[in-house]
Amino acid sequence: MPSHISLNQHDFMNLVTQSLELNQKVRFKVTGHSMNPFFKHQKTFVTIEEKDKYVKGDIILFKYVEQYLLH
Numbered sequence: 746m747p748s749h750i751s752l753n754q755h756d757f758m759n760l761v762t763q764s765l766e767l768n769q770k771v772r773f774k775v776t777g778h779s780m781n782p783f784f785k786h787q788k789t790f791v792t793i794e795e796k797d798k799y800v801k802g803d804i805i806l807f808k809y810v811e812q813y814l815l816h
Contacts, residue, residue, distance in 0.1 A: 749774070758813055761793070761806070770794045775815065784815075791815065 752760065757773075764771045772792040775784045784791070793806050806815050 754813060758808075765793075765795045768795070780815070 775789045
């Protein structure tokens, strides 16, 4: 299996959704610059998992106006 793959946003989110429904964690490389200097474009990896409760400071992946955002 390759060490990394690239997917369009639709396919990526389908894979993320399926994985989270199976209680699996998802690890991916961040793209974009909105979280600089904390997350670096194409350099920072994040791992997400579904939780029952979120607290201040958590980074979340969510859908807003037909786009998925990590914030």
